[in-house]
Amino acid sequence: MAPTIATPRRLRRAKAPTINATQRGAILTMRYMTNLSVRQIAQHVKVSKTAVQNICNRAEKIARTNRQKNTTSPLDTSNSLDIGNSLDIGNPHEANNNTPSDMQNSQEVEVVACGELSLAELLAASAPGKSTGRPPALTEEEKDCLVATVERDFETRKMTLVELQCEARLEYVSKQTILTALNERGLKSTGNGWV
Structure with missing residues (x-):
């Protein structure tokens, strides 16, 4: 079998390393x-x-x-302390009225x-500017609310991710986002609930 020759379509440019x-x-x-x-x-x-x-x-x-x-x-002239140096408009029909x-x-x-x-x-x-990109799915306040929901009582500690999603009114984010947020805050899932 003949070796495959890389064509320009198959070649991919290596991403340049970012310069910090x-x-x-x-x-x-x-x-x-x-x-x-x-x-x-x-x-x-x-x-x-x-x-x-x-x-x-x-x-x-x-x-x-x-x-x-x-x-x-x-x-x-707003920053100028010398009032006599202000710009005189003069005759508007003159071509050059600069002093x-x-x-x-x-x-x-x-x-x-x-x-x-x-x-x-x-x-x-x-200096690099403010980074642009996708904003976080959950704000810090929403993460705090989610943790408070989990820690509220014994029943909420046993809820599944979908139930927590509904209880905390975070239907617009994925289950993985909720799991990641809880893990960031130190809450880990066990088979029977959150610790």
Whole structure:
């Protein structure tokens, strides 16, 4: 019998390993605090060169965006203590009504936004955001209610999962979810009830 040759359809890409926050910090520190190349960093951290480049580029982009958000806009005079420096609207039909001080403020904002980023800004920008995904089936309050139902009296301790599901009014979750929640709270099922 001839050996099976793998076709592109049969090949499955291996899922890239996830890069944790410590590795991201190491990558950014090595990139911006040492003279190591992207290739050397990738070899040291054992990730691909593309991953190193993506982490650095993404951190820079987010850090610059954060810096621009936190920099006071030249048109925002609410934080300004100098009342005489407020923007004069002037004639609305004039094409350019910026005063020299407004242009200077605008240039200062651009310089601040385009200046060198600190390592702290880059590390903060590379921090993983709030994880997205499926929310838990039962809230902590619902788990507390379920445990209280089981521990209420002798009869409820002998109930099956389906009976507990109905008694606690948790018909919208599976029996496995209820079992997992009870096990998390230290209640184990025996053949005769819950302990």
